[in-house]
Amino acid sequence: MLRDITLGQYYSTDSVIHRLDPRVKLMGTLCYIISLFCVKNPLGYALCALFLCIVIALSKVPVKFMIRGLKAIILLLLIAGFFNLFFTPGDPIWQWKKISISKQGIYMASTMVLRLALLIMGSSIMTLTTTPNYLTDGLEKGLGFLKVIKVPVHEIAMMMSIAxxxxxxxxxxxxxxxxxxxxxxxxxESKNIIKKAKxxxxxxxxxxxxxxxRANDLALAMEARCYRGGEGRTKMKPLKYKKSDAFAYIIIFAYLALCIFLGRMLFS
Amino acid sequence: MSIILDHLCHTYEAGTTLKSEALKDISLKIDDGEFIGLIGHTGSGKSTLVQHLNGLLKPTSGNIYYNGADINDSDYDIKSLRKEVGLVFQYPEHQLFETDVFSDVCFGPKNMGFDKKEVELTAYSALETVGIDHDLFYVSPFDLSGGQKRRVAIAGVLAMKPKVLILDEPTAGLDPAGRDEILGLVRKLHKENGITVILVSHSMEDVANNVGRIIVMERGGIFMDGTPTDIFARSDELETIGLAAPEVTYIMRALKKKGLDVNTFATTIDEAVPSILSALKARKC
Structure with missing residues (x-):
């Protein structure tokens, strides 16, 4: 019964996306989210959707897994769609007593739902193609600059991977x-809510x-191996940028620039 | 009155790429009052098998009959089955949750719908049976020692007055004294209360000294089924699946090879000692 729950689901296969440095994927996800909030016209949305489709195709992750991620937020999507559809003021197309659907409402509802769906799928690509360990490694390295202002980056990453x-x-x-x-x-399996809580x-x-x-045992085991934080600690597999990573960065930034440009141009 | 398993199969994660066949076509009959040792390696399907006996797992195919009724029928009262067939899990002390020992033991009988007086009576007698001192009744179960915790957890199952008691590795992680306590308790329950006992274990010594029948499992199937003497006489076959006869049996064989006329079928120290003594006496004459 509890086996059905999947969290941080990683889909194990070998693809271009899987082999990318986790830092690239983190940055890419961030850029993709920003791009989703920059675009404001159908052309922009088409570009976002196209970009995602290409990435999904490259990642070799079955589309089924993407849809599964959407299932979790289906209620959110429905509510967002519903409220935008009925409560956006504008020119009514269809009216029944006080409830009306306007042209703007349809546009708002569909873009809102699309934006949320793309957002979820875009970020699930990252967890589907990166093992949790690599992800925390990437976070630790990528946020390393925060150490200057005394943020315990290593400790936070360690806590994340243990969790x-x-x-x-x-x-x-x-x-x-x-x-x-x-x-x-x-x-x-009782239906009675009080009994269920009890x-x-x-x-x-x-x-x-x-x-x-378990936490106690783990703490003891770490202590016994002389763990004392990230200072002076080396990695067995240190993250290193490859050529493909640089290439991926260029694509991501070009894509982001294009999105911002499209958003600006059509609204100025 | 018996438990009958008829061509039982169980597959975990059926229909996915992770599917694994835990039980393959198991047929068994367990009679009232038997004392059975269930032996097998980690992953041989022992725990999966015993979880079927009180309906915690549903078979993928095949049937289980308790006293003639199919326990997976939709109108079968599964609660009454769980009262009759008590299952003590591995490391049962991890299931303790109440604020004091006595109320924890009361949890089972309370769920079974006994009235208050009966709940307390059964809990009291269960704690007596497992040998927990009266002054420990109202302390937190988390303050007890490992062996005590385990006995309290076993009392929690005994308080439901089961007719069949299944213990999954009851001696795991205990010191020799704790192990002897638990095994002595199980032996007493079988002898004095006439409870059918199924002891899941991978320690040959634990099993050989106690049970009347041994079932050896391997890769989800039954590898051997018989009395300890029968089973350990075939120690070569046991070794092929990574198990072994008790140390005593090996010692007796070594003695025989050296020319001492002893009974090589002895599986316990109690059987071996008189055999060795009489062989020595015979040699002196």
Missing amino acids: LRFIPILLEETDKIMKAQMARGADF ALVPLLVPLFVSAFR
């Missing part, structure tokens, strides 16, 4: 404790205890 590492372990643990309590007659106590208490126990 990600613990997700599957805790899911498994939850499954185990749930079964153990069900063997003692606990009922997790049923969580025998699940959550052991889960917290186990999380603390």
